[in-house]
Amino acid sequence: MVFTLFALVLVLAAAAYLASRNRAARVDAAGDAALHSRPSYHGLHSALWVLMAGLGVLVISTIGATWFITSTLMNEIAQARPDAPLIEHQLILSDARAIADGRISSGSDMLREQVADRFAGLDRIRNVVVIVLTLGAAILGGVLSYLSISPEWRARNRSETVIRAGLLVMAVIAILTTIGIVLSLIFETVRFFNAIDWQLHKFIFGTTWSPLSGVFEGKMDAEKVGALPLFAGTLLITLIAMLVAVPVGLFAAIFLSDFASKTVRSYAKPMLEILAGIPTVVYGFFAAITVAPFLRDTGEAIGIRVASESALAAGIVMGIMIIPFISSLSDDVINSVPQSLRDGSLGLGATKAETIRQVVLPAALPGIVSAVLLAISRAIGETMIVVMAAGQGANLTANPLEAVTTVTVQIVALITGDTEASTAAGPAFTLGFTLFVLTLLMNMAAQRLVARYRERYD
Amino acid sequence: MYDTPNSERDVDQKEIKFSARDVQVFYGDTHAIKDVDVDLEDKTVTAFIGPSGCGKSTFLRCLNRMNDTIDVCRVEGDIRLDGEDIYDKRVDPVQLRAKVGMVFQKPNPFPKSIYDNVAYGPKIHGLARTKGELDEIVEKSLRRAALWDEAKDRLETPGTGLSGGQQQRLCIARAVATEPEVLLMDEPCSALDPIATSQVEELIDDLRSNFSVVIVTHSMQQAARVSQKTAFFHLGSMVEFGETGHIFTNPNDERTESYITGRIG
Numbered sequence: 001m002v003f004t005l006f007a008l009v010l011v012l013a014a015a016a017y018l019a020s021r022n023r024a025a026r027v028d029a030a031g032d033a034a035l036h037s038r039p040s041y042h043g044l045h046s047a048l049w050v051l052m053a054g055l056g057v058l059v060i061s062t063i064g065a066t067w068f069i070t071s072t073l074m075n076e077i078a079q080a081r082p083d084a085p086l087i088e089h090q091l092i093l094s095d096a097r098a099i100a101d102g103r104i105s106s107g108s109d110m111l112r113e114q115v116a117d118r119f120a121g122l123d124r125i126r127n128v129v130v131i132v133l134t135l136g137a138a139i140l141g142g143v144l145s146y147l148s149i150s151p152e153w154r155a156r157n158r159s160e161t162v163i164r165a166g167l168l169v170m171a172v173i174a175i176l177t178t179i180g181i182v183l184s185l186i187f188e189t190v191r192f193f194n195a196i197d198w199q200l201h202k203f204i205f206g207t208t209w210s211p212l213s214g215v216f217e218g219k220m221d222a223e224k225v226g227a228l229p230l231f232a233g234t235l236l237i238t239l240i241a242m243l244v245a246v247p248v249g250l251f252a253a254i255f256l257s258d259f260a261s262k263t264v265r266s267y268a269k270p271m272l273e274i275l276a277g278i279p280t281v282v283y284g285f286f287a288a289i290t291v292a293p294f295l296r297d298t299g300e301a302i303g304i305r306v307a308s309e310s311a312l313a314a315g316i317v318m319g320i321m322i323i324p325f326i327s328s329l330s331d332d333v334i335n336s337v338p339q340s341l342r343d344g345s346l347g348l349g350a351t352k353a354e355t356i357r358q359v360v361l362p363a364a365l366p367g368i369v370s371a372v373l374l375a376i377s378r379a380i381g382e383t384m385i386v387v388m389a390a391g392q393g394a395n396l397t398a399n400p401l402e403a404v405t406t407v408t409v410q411i412v413a414l415i416t417g418d419t420e421a422s423t424a425a426g427p428a429f430t431l432g433f434t435l436f437v438l439t440l441l442m443n444m445a446a447q448r449l450v451a452r453y454r455e456r457y458d
Numbered sequence: 459m460y461d462t463p464n465s466e467r468d469v470d471q472k473e474i475k476f477s478a479r480d481v482q483v484f485y486g487d488t489h490a491i492k493d494v495d496v497d498l499e500d501k502t503v504t505a506f507i508g509p510s511g512c513g514k515s516t517f518l519r520c521l522n523r524m525n526d527t528i529d530v531c532r533v534e535g536d537i538r539l540d541g542e543d544i545y546d547k548r549v550d551p552v553q554l555r556a557k558v559g560m561v562f563q564k565p566n567p568f569p570k571s572i573y574d575n576v577a578y579g580p581k582i583h584g585l586a587r588t589k590g591e592l593d594e595i596v597e598k599s600l601r602r603a604a605l606w607d608e609a610k611d612r613l614e615t616p617g618t619g620l621s622g623g624q625q626q627r628l629c630i631a632r633a634v635a636t637e638p639e640v641l642l643m644d645e646p647c648s649a650l651d652p653i654a655t656s657q658v659e660e661l662i663d664d665l666r667s668n669f670s671v672v673i674v675t676h677s678m679q680q681a682a683r684v685s686q687k688t689a690f691f692h693l694g695s696m697v698e699f700g701e702t703g704h705i706f707t708n709p710n711d712e713r714t715e716s717y718i719t720g721r722i723g
Contacts, residue, residue, distance in 0.1 A: 262529065340566040344629065346527060348579040348636055349556030358578065363569045 009054035020046035037156035054138030188429030209394035233404030240315025249326030276324035287317035287389035333367030373446035481535035505681035508691035559638035565625035567617030579636035603631035623654025
């Protein structure tokens with residue numbers, strides 16, 4: 001019903017647009033005075049009012065009526081079954097609704113049938129009320145704006161104000177969402193730290209990570225929430241990924257932008273971009289099923305013990321995933337270095353390699369640095385590959401051949417594990433918050449760095 | 459300058475630096491330069507004039523093989539520097555460009571300090587063995603480009619921070635620092651204001667004592683002021699070449715006359 005009404009309001013808005021525009025055009029044609037706004041703005045103004053009044057009343061009346069029905073019925077159920085717990089009241093209500101809608105309910109008795117009848121009756125009234133209020137408001141809005149059309153009516157300014165307000169609302173929604181996410185992270189983090197009596201050093205420098213081992217006694221064990229191995233693992237894998245991705249990506253970008261012929265470029269660039277389109281879960285099982293066993297077997301063949309889930313395998317595959325990221329961003333940056341700089345250098349008798357090393361790369365450096373830092377942020381937050389290929393045990397080591405775990409892997413383990421979500425959320429949110437702060441700091445550092453180079457080079 | 463009999467007599471005794479015969483340039487299917495024959499003399503300023511798109515810049519870029527950097531460009535014919543064919547397979551364009559320097563239309567200082575901008579060429583070609591020698595080359599080049607007094611206290615600041623005219627003089631200093639034998643200038647003053655233009659023009663006249671200078675210009679006054687020889691290009695052909703005074707006062711070809719008097723262009 002809501003959707004039908006929504007469509008109806010849209011139709012009304014379209015009608016209001018046409019009617020108002022035509023009326024404005026007629027006023028204009030009558031020629032008594034010049035119209036302040038073009039007829040289409042008068043139409044727009046009417047349409048906006050129909051939409052705002054109609055949709056606003058639709059939403060408010062639907063929510064209000066539903067709330068009224070629910071609370072009335074809950075009261076009645078509570079009077080009929082005063083000793084049953086709230087959850088049973090809710091069950092009765094949802095069963096009654098199911099009966100009223102002709103769906104399958106969990107049970108059927110006198111009370112449920114009775115409530116279902118009441119619900120059906122109230123629901124009919126609600127529908128009528130919502131329809132009347134919505135259409136009434138929409139028509140009222142349309143008629144009022146239709147009647148206000150006159151040569152001096154500033155429809156353009158008014159509709160622009162409405163549109164500006166709409167844009168503002170969208171911007172505010174985006175900002176509020178971000179703030180909301182950060183706040184929820186902060187609250188859960190504070191709760192978690194409360195549970196371990198604010199022994200922050202235990203979290204940051206502790207080396208044993210097993211946060212849920214104490215929860216059956218109803219408390220967090222501060223000795224077992226040491227996240228150091230997690231961050232060390234994240235760092236190790238990110239480092240390996242960067243060692244793979246930065247040279248390959250950067251040199252590929254240099255080749256593509258300055259050495260490749262047009263034909264090679266037209267094939268190679270889309271190929272690299274295909275690499276960027278592969279879902280990370282595919283990289284994940286590529287790492288776990290192809291790369292990790294290969295590394296293990298190679299290691300055995302030359303007498304080195306390599307764990308079957310190793311930081312090296314995860315890091316290499318993550319590096320491969322990030323190559324197109326770095327190469328495509330760097331390629332753009334290198335291409336945007338003006339040709340006049342290259343000509344200037346070549347004109348002095350520099351070779352192509354000298355030109356690239358001494359002129360093009362320094363000029364492109366801020367962009368390349370920010371590309372690399374963005375790539376690091378991605379590597380730190382990457383989850384699928386490490387979940388499949390890096391391992392689960394919190395193991396503090398700098399040896400890339402051993403299994404390590406990362407922050408993201410542990411968050412996944414906590415949230416998808418068997419422990420109740422509200423208990424597991426504490427450590428998970430805290431890890432998430434720390435990760436968020438780290439990436440934020442790095443992005444800020446990147447921007448600082450880039451700004452400083454910009455000052456020097458532009 | 460062109461009207462002083464002294465310099466005209468000088469010109470007559472100079473030896474040939476560049477000699478081009480039957481030069482054709484194609485951009486893809488477009489025939490951009492047709493049958494150009496010209497002899498450019500040493501220690502002389504030669505101006506290329508002509509309407510936009512007539513091929514004067516294209517021909518200039520043939521002289522240091524800058525057209526090699528454009529994929530679709532093809533050069534035919536015979537261009538000799540001191541009697542050596544510069545399009546010969548054995549000639550390395552990189553070494554050629556060290557001998558034939560170039561200054562571009564828009565000032566294009568590298569994103570480096572003023573010092574590093576000037577030291578760039580000498581470092582690449584190994585012209586200085588010690589830091590002291592390099593310092594000397596930088597100072598000499600900046601003095602030649604009449605930029606030393608303005609830049610000597612800020613050698614470590616970015617070259618991009620200079621004004622437009624200073625930037626162009628920096629680019630000239632950068633070009634002369636590699637001790638080229640010929641200096642090509644592609645409309646070096648088109649992005650400059652009149653004061654900076656007159657500074658660069660004075661500079662070009664000074665440079666003549668050491669280098670052979672070829673300048674492409676849109677301004678006929680500039681060509682008349684700075685050059686001893688002038689070549690007029692029209693629709694890809696070199697219509698007329700001769701003493702600057704002669705071209706401007708008594709051209710042989712009626713197209714030259716039309717251009718100089720402003721009827722075509």
